[in-house]
Amino acid sequence: MERWPALELASTIRHDGDGGVADDLATVEGTTRWIQERSEVPAAEPVADERLRLDLVELRQAVRALFARAVSPAPPSPADAHRLMPAEEATARLNAAATREPVAPQLDWPGEGVPAVRLLSAETDPSVRLLAALARDAINFLSGPQRTQLRSCTAPRCVRYFVKSHGRQEWCKPSCGNRARAARHYRRQRGEGGGAPS
Template identity: 30%
Template sequence: MEEIVAADITQAALPPAPGADRHASLDFADTTATLPGDQSYDLLAAPDSAMHWLATHALTPPDVRLYEVCAQRMRTLRGHIRALFAARVAGTTPPEQSLRAVNKALTAVPTAPLLAWDGPQGPRRVHAHPTDQAVNHALATLAADSADLITGPDADLLAVCGSAPCDRFLLRTHGRRHWCSTRCGDRARAARAYARRSGTSA
């Protein structure tokens, strides 16, 4: 499978799937996707793109610098979250290692903002942690969101895009819709129309 090079990733990436605005972990799981024509993309493939994804989702300050080891940790956790989502959709038991990985991320650092109080600003909530732990906090937040998704009221809406070869996740928001994007929906409809024509002509 051909992976799209970094310069083309932004153009190739599909828009956020339904539900991504409610669950950052859903958008995180969808940072990789399989496309038609034996292609794929990965928004976490390089430290710069991974840093951009975290910053645009307000999970780290924009000035945090990521290294490859951090990007690799993000990709690893993403794989485990995708395994949990896939198991929830299929109604099967997920790999034990994926459960352990998400639980480890959950307990690595506190995810709740701390309470700070000072004269000029009064009480406020802050994410007080060293810069070198920013990725730990981001991963803990994503792990917590994924656990909330698969155990909460949206769990039964979780689905995999029904337009092969796309393998992104989404929340079904319109009846039985199983497409993660308009592009995938158009492709699925075109494939069905072709199949009907082929069947008629046959």
């Protein structure tokens, strides 16, 4: 299964396991931990400061707003459905973040391997490189075929977006499916039994 750093960024808002919403980017320490857990993130010094944390939160808001647009007319994630950034503003922020790091594609073709493209950058600020890489990934995701498979998980209390990997997939992960089936069963039992037992 292909990994999308932009989808992982959007998933830094998640169900906390206790009926609430957790934010992995709520603190500088949490942001640093999230960056360090991503091997594909281009950061020479993967330590966040408050400025980088705020920039990542702003980029995440733009990505989640555009994900909400992509899943429409289905409902967006309930975590931020009531305060989504307008699509035009989200697009402008995403594009601005991507252009902060000018890159040039370079052909890499080892003697015994297959040709591949790598991006060459003269940018030395790891924070700029990180933000630009995440923005480019979001642009590639939203402009590619996987956008049509993007879904907002409909399980109770879940706030994630996910890429549907097979025709019948309704939830982002099995635990969400279990929670949704349990809630549906509970609603049926309450409806058929006439209420709570005495």
